[in-house]
Amino acid sequence: MNRIIDLGKYIEIGINALEENFSFLWSAMDDGISWIVDSMNNLLLATPFVVFLLIVSLLAYYAKAGNKMFKKEGLREGVGLVLFIVIGLSLIYAMGYWKDAMHTTTLVLVSTFIALILGIPLGILSAKNKTAEIIIKPILDFMQTMPAFVYLIPAIFFFSVGNTPGIVATVIFSLPPAVRLTSLGIKNVPEDVVEAGRAYGATGKQILYKIELPLAMPTILTGVNQAILLALSMVVIASMVGARGLGSIVYQGIQQNDVAKGFESGLGIVILAIILDRITQSFANKKE
Amino acid sequence: MIDNNNVKLRVEDLTLIFGKRKKEAIAMLKQGASKAEILEKTKCAVGINRASFEVYEGEIFVVMGLSGSGKSSLIRCLNRLNEPTKGKVFFKGEDITGESNNELLNTRRFEMSMVFQKFGLLPHKTILENAAFGLDIRGEEKSEREKKALAALETVGLQGYEDLYPSAMSGGMQQRVGLARALANDTEVLLMDEAFSALDPLIKSDMQDELLQIQKKVQKTIVFITHDLDEAIKLGDRIMIMKDGIIEQIGTAEEILTNPASEYVSAFVEKVDRKTIITAESLMFTKPSLLRLHKDGPMRAIRKMRDQGVKFLPVEDDQKTFLGYVWLRDVLELAENKENSLLKALKTEVPSVYKEYTVEEMLPLISGNYYPLAVVDKENGRLLGLVNQTSLIIEATRFGDEEVKQLIKKANDI
Numbered sequence: 004m005n006r007i008i009d010l011g012k013y014i015e016i017g018i019n020a021l022e023e024n025f026s027f028l029w030s031a032m033d034d035g036i037s038w039i040v041d042s043m044n045n046l047l048l049a050t051p052f053v054v055f056l057l058i059v060s061l062l063a064y065y066a067k068a069g070n071k072m073f074k075k076e077g078l079r080e081g082v083g084l085v086l087f088i089v090i091g092l093s094l095i096y097a098m099g100y101w102k103d104a105m106h107t108t109t110l111v112l113v114s115t116f117i118a119l120i121l122g123i124p125l126g127i128l129s130a131k132n133k134t135a136e137i138i139i140k141p142i143l144d145f146m147q148t149m150p151a152f153v154y155l156i157p158a159i160f161f162f163s164v165g166n167t168p169g170i171v172a173t174v175i176f177s178l179p180p181a182v183r184l185t186s187l188g189i190k191n192v193p194e195d196v197v198e199a200g201r202a203y204g205a206t207g208k209q210i211l212y213k214i215e216l217p218l219a220m221p222t223i224l225t226g227v228n229q230a231i232l233l234a235l236s237m238v239v240i241a242s243m244v245g246a247r248g249l250g251s252i253v254y255q256g257i258q259q260n261d262v263a264k265g266f267e268s269g270l271g272i273v274i275l276a277i278i279l280d281r282i283t284q285s286f287a288n289k290k291e
Numbered sequence: 292m293i294d295n296n297n298v299k300l301r302v303e304d305l306t307l308i309f310g311k312r313k314k315e316a317i318a319m320l321k322q323g324a325s326k327a328e329i330l331e332k333t334k335c336a337v338g339i340n341r342a343s344f345e346v347y348e349g350e351i352f353v354v355m356g357l358s359g360s361g362k363s364s365l366i367r368c369l370n371r372l373n374e375p376t377k378g379k380v381f382f383k384g385e386d387i388t389g390e391s392n393n394e395l396l397n398t399r400r401f402e403m404s405m406v407f408q409k410f411g412l413l414p415h416k417t418i419l420e421n422a423a424f425g426l427d428i429r430g431e432e433k434s435e436r437e438k439k440a441l442a443a444l445e446t447v448g449l450q451g452y453e454d455l456y457p458s459a460m461s462g463g464m465q466q467r468v469g470l471a472r473a474l475a476n477d478t479e480v481l482l483m484d485e486a487f488s489a490l491d492p493l494i495k496s497d498m499q500d501e502l503l504q505i506q507k508k509v510q511k512t513i514v515f516i517t518h519d520l521d522e523a524i525k526l527g528d529r530i531m532i533m534k535d536g537i538i539e540q541i542g543t544a545e546e547i548l549t550n551p552a553s554e555y556v557s558a559f560v561e562k563v564d565r566k567t568i569i570t571a572e573s574l575m576f577t578k579p580s581l582l583r584l585h586k587d588g589p590m591r592a593i594r595k596m597r598d599q600g601v602k603f604l605p606v607e608d609d610q611k612t613f614l615g616y617v618w619l620r621d622v623l624e625l626a627e628n629k630e631n632s633l634l635k636a637l638k639t640e641v642p643s644v645y646k647e648y649t650v651e652e653m654l655p656l657i658s659g660n661y662y663p664l665a666v667v668d669k670e671n672g673r674l675l676g677l678v679n680q681t682s683l684i685i686e687a688t689r690f691g692d693e694e695v696k697q698l699i700k701k702a703n704d705i
Contacts, residue, residue, distance in 0.1 A: 199411030201372055203425040203476070204399030213427070217415050 018157050029161040036167045040113055047105040056092050059278065060085045066285035084281050091274035100271050106248035107275060110166065110241065111234045114173035118230045122178050123223065126185025127211070136186070143179040151176050151237060155244050169237075169246030177233035184226030188219030224287030231283055235276045249275070297348040298384075299480060299512040300369065305342045305378035307364050307536075310335030313376050326535050338364040340536040341378070348479075351506060351513045353527030355520060361536035362516045366484050369514065370403050371395055382480070400429045404473035408485035410465045412457040412472075418444065419453035421468050425476040436475075443475035444468075446505060463494035470502075474509065483515045487522065499525055520563060532556055549573045569686050571653060571666045572646035575676030582606045584614060584633060589625040592617060592633060605665060605674055606637055612672040615639035616662055643667050646675055650686045657683060 022029070047055070063084045068077030095104045129136040154175050158168030192215050200210045216223075238250030249268045256265030308316045316335040319328065326337045339361045346352040356362040367373035369380055371387065380387045387398055404425055412421045419437060420427075422444050426436035444450055447467040457465050466486060473481055487495045499522060506513065517523050523530045524544040532539040532547065532555075540552035545568055551557035582592050582604050596604055602619045614637060621636035642656040643665040653664055663679040685695060 193409070193411075195407055195409040195411040196413060198372060199405070199407055199424075200428070202370060202399060202405040202407075202482075203428050203472075204396045204401075205428045206396065209428055214413065218413075 018160060022160055032171075033162045033165075033167045036113070036117075036170055037165070040109055040166045040170065043113060044106060044109045047109060048102065052092075052096055052101060056089060059092070059282075060088050063088055063278070063282050063285075066282045066289075069289055084278075084285075087281075088278055091278060095271045095274060098267050098271070100249060100252065100268060103247070103249045103252055103268070104271055104275060106246075107235075107238050107250060107272065110170060110173065110238060110246055110248055110250075111231060111275070111279070114170045114177060114234045114237075115227070115231050117170070117174045118178045118181050118234070119227060121174070122181025122226070122230070123185050125178075126182045126223075126226070127189060127215075129182065130186040130189035139182065143182055146175055147179045151240050152243075155240065159244050164245035166246050168244040169241030172244070173234050173237040173241055176237050177230040180229035180233065181226045184229065185219065185223050188222030188226075189215050191222065192218045221287050221289075224283065228280060228283040228287055231279050232276060235272065235279065238272060298345045299348045299382070300346040300514070301381040301384075302345070302369075303343050303379045303381070305339055305365070305368055305380065306376050307338035307361070307368055307373055308335050308376040309338055317377055337536050338373070339368065339375075342533075342536075342538050343378075344531055344538060344541055346512060346514060348512050349510050350528040351515055351526050353515045353517060353523040353530045354533060355517055355523040355527075355530055356533035357518055359535070360533040362518075362533050363484055364536075365533070366405075366482050366514055366516050369480075369482060370399050370405065400425070400476070402478050403480040403482055404476040404478045405482040405484065406466070406469045406473050406486040408488050410457070410462075410469045410489075412465055412468055414457055416456075417453060418449065418455050418457065418460070418468050421457065422471040422475050424472055429476075439477070440471070440475045443471040446474055446508070447471045447501070461494075462490050463498060466490060466498060467501075470505075474505070479512055481511045481513045483513060485516050485518070488517065488519065495522070502526065520559065524563065524568060532559065544568050545570060545573055565689070566651040566654075566687055567649050569650045570646060571644050571648045571664070571676075571678050574650070574682050574686060575646070575666045575678045577676040579605060579674065579677050581674060582617065582633065584608050584637070587633065588631050589622045589633060589636070592622045593619070593626060596622070603662070605677070606633060607674060610671075613643065613665055613667050613674040615641050638662075641665060644678075645669050650683060653678065653683055654687055 050058075064077075064081040065072060067081035067084055071077035071080070092104075095101060125139060129139045151172060154172040155168065158171045162168045162171065196214055196218065197210060200214045205213065238246070238248055239253045240250075242248065242250035242254045249271045252268035253265055253272070255261070256263075256268065306317065306320065310316065310333065312333040312335055315333045316329050316337065319332065320337065320340060324332075326340070329335055329337055342361075342365065354362045354365060364373050368375045369387075371380075371390075375388055378388070382398065382402060387395070390398060413424065416424070419440055423436040423440035426439060431439075441450075441453065444453065447470050449464065449467050449471060452460070452464070457468065460468070466489075469486070473483075487498050490498060503526065515523075515526055517526075527544060529541060529543055530547055531541045534555050540547055540556050542550075547556060548560050548563060548565055548568055551560060580595060580599065582595065584606055585608070587595075592604060596602065596619050603616045605616055606614045608614055616638050617633050617636045618638070621638075622633065625633065625636050641662050642660070644653055644656070644667075646666050646668075648666075656664055657680045661680075663677040664683075665677060666675045667673060668675055681692075681695060684690070685692065688695075690698070
């Protein structure tokens with residue numbers, strides 16, 4: 004087949020131009036992200052295993068039991084997840100993947116954090132502004148359906164190998180649910196409550212902070228949950244551009260055809276995923 | 292009760308049009324085009340069509356209409372939740388429609404508060420926080436606003452519920468919170484948009500009574516929107532009836548019932564129970580001829596009665612205070628005995644009422660005697676007019692004059 008348009012070439016020219024003309028921006032981003040990743044990594048690695056286990060267990064218990072923490076019902080609600088956390092994390096520790104698990108946790112949390120910082124304001128904007136919504140929506144569709152591997156190529160180009168391109172690709176991949184669910188949550192706030200706010204003289208800011216965001220919070224937290232899970236699903240792909248963690252062990256397993264390694268590290272990812280999912284879901288489902 | 296000179300809200304030529312081609316629509320309105328024509332030509336919906344009215348201080352002003360009549364749009368124009376397309380709204384003489392954003396926020400915060408059909412409470416806040424919402428928006432101190440909110444909750448009978456969440460409460464209780472939120476702001480004007488329409492009938496009636504009780508205490512200027520005529524009559528000092536964005540009539544319940552301005556209004560009010568609304572004042576025939584006790588003797592009384600073809604006349608004293616009736620046959624007897632005074636013939640034990648008595652209250656008084664009811668002035672006892680039995684029965688039964696006569700004839704035949 005003859006090629007009639009060489010679209011890829013123009014994209015390449017565009018990317019090249021971006022790389023050359025904004026190199027200061029890319030290196031600044033690289034520095035920033037690396038700094039966050041390193042500090043968080045150091046913090047997690049410096050925390051003794053038992054302390055980490057305790058903190059996560061308490062957090063999970065609080066997420067599940069809420070203000071019934073010291074009652075029997077609360078205990079019934081929370082005990083299952085806490086048991087799972089103790090057994091799961093101990094297993095990862097015993098298999099010798101603790102460091103890698105912490106690398107992966109860092110990767111997931113940092114990319115989710117960045118995705119939320121960008122995604123929640125974008126979601127608010129697209130809920131409030133029709134034009135913004137019309138522009139943002141197709142971009143999100145594009146981001147979500149474009150195979151995630153494709154983002155790796157320009158990411159390496161801009162940031163070379165390491166954690167940063169992995170995190171950037173992960174952010175792109177996990178941004179859409181954060182934007183979408185924030186927007187959905189705000190749009191679903193009952194009109195009469197917002198109108199009450201306006202009738203009592205609330206400014207746009209007051210309506211956003213006192214009415215819309217609190218009422219949209221369960222939906223936004225579902226978005227957070229989705230962003231975290233998508234970020235986790237990216238860890239193996241991110242390891243292909245040099246991101247550290249359980250993902251890179253899986254990748255090694257593939258390359259070395261090592262079933263044992265692949266299974267162990269894969270199981271580690273599943274355990275982390277379940278823990279993160281259950282904790283964030285409990286926060287999202289909390290009523291009152 | 293209402294000082295007519297104290298206009299709190301004045302609406303002038305208010306027009307609200309939904310759609311893009313507003314100017315064309317306004318031009319068409321001026322030429323007298325109908326709502327349907329405008330919709331067809333310009334794709335604009337006319338919400339309110341050149342409405343002008345005034346709301347007086349301390350009254351409950353009810354705006355009544357079916358859905359689509361523009362009543363909800365109208366109340367939202369008063370605090371500019373809907374931006375009027377044309378026309379002005381004055382609050383205490385100040386033009387609200389010309390206010391800047393900041394002034395508008397202050398008007399909403401300090402001058403008018405609103406109660407909604409769907410309550411509009413914050414589900415994640417407690418009852419106390421909800422009642423304090425308006426004060427929070429104003430930026431008042433926490434302790435200050437909680438004090439005011441507590442007082443407002445007490446006014447609506449919700450003390451003890453402060454720490455619950457709205458989801459734990461029934462519709463009626465939630466609307467009490469909505470009312471408390473409005474009262475806590477202590478604004479002069481209360482806008483109530485179908486506030487009780489979502490409640491079931493018994494609770495609705497309770498809330499209406501409660502609102503009237505509260506109104507006695509707080510004396511706010513209330514604009515109340517409803518589609519329920521009974522509610523309008525129960526609550527409204529004055530009622531404004533709207534149809535298709537046009538004001539059909541403004542008046543007291545009695546004025547609207549006795550003197551409907553259009554066919555629409557009369558069809559609307561047809562089924563209302565008039566007994567509790569129509570008063571002596573609108574039923575009585577005024578300026579009856581009277582006899583003066585010490586001035587008019589029996590001979591003069593007889594002449595007067597014969598002139599007018601009646602069998603009795605009311606009598607007053609020198610101070611024009613109503614005393615009672617004299618009957619022709621008694622006066623004839625006096626004349627035979629050559630008496631000079633009517634005093635001996637005077638029947639003083641006659642039913643008399645004040646002008647605000649309703650048909651329902653007057654009906655029991657007519658049994659057992661033939662006199663018309665005397666309507667007397669509360670202050671000086673003067674006779675204002677007479678209400679005869681037939682007109683009372685006509686009001687109570689809604690039979691026409693002829694029908695009543697025929698019924699009597701039939702009864703006599705039996």
